[in-house]
Amino acid sequence: xxxxxxxxxxxxxxxxxxxxxxxxxxxxxxxxxxxxxxxxxxxxxxxxxxxxxxxxxxxxxxxxxxxxxxxxxxxxxxxxxxxxxxxxxxxxxxxxxxxxxxxxxxxxxxxxxxxxxxxxxxxxxxxxxxxxxxxxxxxxxxxxxxxxxxxxxxxxxxxxxxxxxxxxxxxxxxxxxxxxxxxxxxxxxxxxxxxxxxxxxxxxxxxxxxxxxxxxxxxxxxxxxxxxxxxxxxxxxxxxxxxxxxxxxxxxxxxxxxxxxxxxxxxxxxxxxxxxxxxxxxxxx
Numbered sequence: 335x336x337x338x339x340x341x342x343x344x345x346x347x348x349x350x351x352x353x354x355x356x357x358x359x360x361x362x363x364x365x366x367x368x369x370x371x372x373x374x375x376x377x378x379x380x381x382x383x384x385x386x387x388x389x390x391x392x393x394x395x396x397x398x399x400x401x402x403x404x405x406x407x408x409x410x411x412x413x414x415x416x417x418x419x420x421x422x423x424x425x426x427x428x429x430x431x432x433x434x435x436x437x438x439x440x441x442x443x444x445x446x447x448x449x450x451x452x453x454x455x456x457x458x459x460x461x462x463x464x465x466x467x468x469x470x471x472x473x474x475x476x477x478x479x480x481x482x483x484x485x486x487x488x489x490x491x492x493x494x495x496x497x498x499x500x501x502x503x504x505x506x507x508x509x510x511x512x513x514x515x516x517x518x519x520x521x522x523x524x525x526x527x528x529x530x531x532x533x534x535x536x537x538x539x540x541x542x543x544x545x546x547x548x549x550x551x552x553x554x555x556x557x558x559x560x561x562x563x564x565x566x567x568x569x570x571x572x573x574x575x576x577x578x579x580x581x582x583x584x585x586x587x588x589x590x591x592x593x594x595x596x597x598x599x600x601x602x603x604x605x606x607x608x609x610x611x612x613x614x615x616x617x618x619x
Contacts, residue, residue, distance in 0.1 A: 370404075370597045370598075370599070370600045372404060372406075374600060375404060375405065375406040375600060376406050378406070378587075378588045378600060378601070378602065379406040379407055379408040379411065379588070380408045380411070381408075382406075382407075382408030382409055382411075383406055383408075383442070383445070384407060384408050384409035384410075384411075384443070384444055384571060385405070385406070385407040385430075385441075385442075385443055385539060385571060385573070386405065386406050386407075386441070386442045387403060387404055387405040387406075387426070387429075387430070387439065387440075387441050388404055388439055388440050388441075388442075389402045389403075389404065389438065389439040389440075390402070390403040390404070390429060390436065390438070390439035390440070390441065391403075391436070391437040391438045391439055392425065392429040392434045392435060392436045392437060392439070393425065393434060393435060393437070394425075394434060394435065395435065396435075398437065398595070399422045399425040399434075399595050400422050400425055400426065400429065400595045400596075401594070401595045401596055402439070402596070403422070403426065403439070403595060403596060403597065404597065405426065405590065405597075407571060407573065407588065408571075409444075409538075409569070409571055410565065410569045410570070410571055411565075411571060411572075411587045411588060412561070412565050412571075412572040412573075412574070412585060412586045412587050412588070412603075413572070413573050413574075413586055413587065413588040413589070413590065414573075414574050414575075414576055414579075414582035414583055414585065414586035414588070414589050414590070414603060415427075415573070415574070415575045415576075415589075415590050415592055416575075416576060416577075416579040416582060416583070416589060416590070416591055416592070416612075416616055417590075417591050417592035417593055417598070417616075418593065418615075421592040421593055421594060421595065422592050422594070422595040422596075423575040423592050424467070424543055424544075424575050425595075426573075426575075426592075427464065427541040427543055427573060427575060429441065430456075430462065430539075430541060430573070431453050431456060431462060431464045431541055432451060432452055432453040432455075432456055433453065436449060436450075443460050443461070443462070443538075443539065446460070448460050448462075454487055457487060457535055457537070458487050458535070460539075461535075461536075461537045461538035461539055462537055462538070462539045462541065463532035463533075463535060463537035463539070463540055463541065464532070464541045464543070465528055465529055465532050465540060465541065465542045465543065465545070466528065466543060467543040467544045467547060468544065468547050468548055469524075470528055471516040471519075471524050471527050471528060471531075472516060473515065473516050473517035474515055474516075474517065475515070475516060476512065476513050476514060476515060476516070477502075477508050477511050477512045477513070477514060477516055477519070477527060478498060478502070478512045478513065480516050480527055480531055481494075481497075481498040481501060481502070481508075481527070481530060481531050481534060482494050482495065482498055482534070483531060484497075484498075484530075484531035484532060484533070484534030484535060485497060485498070485534040485535060487535075488534075488535070494534055497533070497534045497535075497536065498534060501530045501533055501534065505526060505530055505560075507523060507526065508523070508526060508527060508530060511523070520553070521548060521549050521550065521553060522549055522550070522552070522553025522556055522557065525545065525549060525553065525557050526556070526557070526560065529542075529545075529557070529560060529561070529564075533564075537570070538570065538571060539570070539571045539572075539573070540561075540564065540570050540571070540572045540573070541573050541574075542561065542572060542573070542574040542575070543574070543575050544575055544576060544577060545557045545558070545561065545574060545576065546558075546576060546577070546578045546581060547577065554578070554581060558581060558585050561574070561585065562585065572586075574586070579612075579616040579617055580607070580616075580617050582603075583603040583604070583606050583607050584603065584604075584607065585603070586603040587602065587603060588600070588601070588602060588603060589601060589602070589603045589606040591606070591612060591616070599611075599612065
């Protein structure tokens with residue numbers, strides 16, 4: 335494959351002379367990897383260990399993706415994971431929620447060890463909700479029915495209905511379409527529905543995988559406005575993976591750059607936006 339074809343697969347936005355191949359990103363990212371201390375991570379979380387991952391080794395089947403991975407996030411903070419493809423970003427979210435094999439290490443939420451809990455237990459008892467990467471709505475069900483599916487493990491269906499009504503009142507765009515099939519929604523409206531469905535269980539932590547993927551710019555802005563409102567006004571703790579690194583770091587309080595299952599760089603979101611290496615590799619500059 336020629337170099338020109340490789341460059342089509344690259345990162346960056348706008349300027350073709352700033353786009354580099356994915357392979358180059360991986361190689362150059364490895365060169366900037368440095369040991370990030372626990373004290374640095376704790377400082378970024380404002381000395382709060384609301385969500386903490388310690389020395390996590392996890393993956394799929396027998397394959398290890400995360401290698402002694404550490405993360406600390408304070409209550410009500412937002413943290414964005416960026417990095418090259420295959421770095422383990424989504425695996426972090428999967429591990430928190432219970433979708434991976436965990437070989438060693440632990441995950442705690444508010445000082446409670448949740449490492450071995452099932453996804454359903456984490457959703458119901460630990461306040462963790464996972465928003466899938468894309469196309470997770472039920473197209474032939476109505477908007478309201480999709481929302482009610484978010485409360486499928488509630489003991490009382492009326493609680494789910496009350497939560498759904500509150501969501502439909504808050505997001506009038508969905509309220510106006512409550513009895514319409516989800517398949518008629520735009521891409522942005524579907525993403526709003528996916529986020530809203532996760533709110534039915536009133537989670538404390540939202541795990542958001544690629545919220546901007548496949549969306550037009552106006553809907554990307556809408557989605558991040560919604561996430562910002564949930565963090566600021568409803569005090570949700572938000573962990574997200576975002577391929578649009580610039581947008582993710584603009585939004586997040588904290589940013590981690592992952593390389594080969596480890597944290598290469600960690601810092602405040604706005605500081606990473608100014609980091610030359612991060613900019614060159616992930617921001618198209």
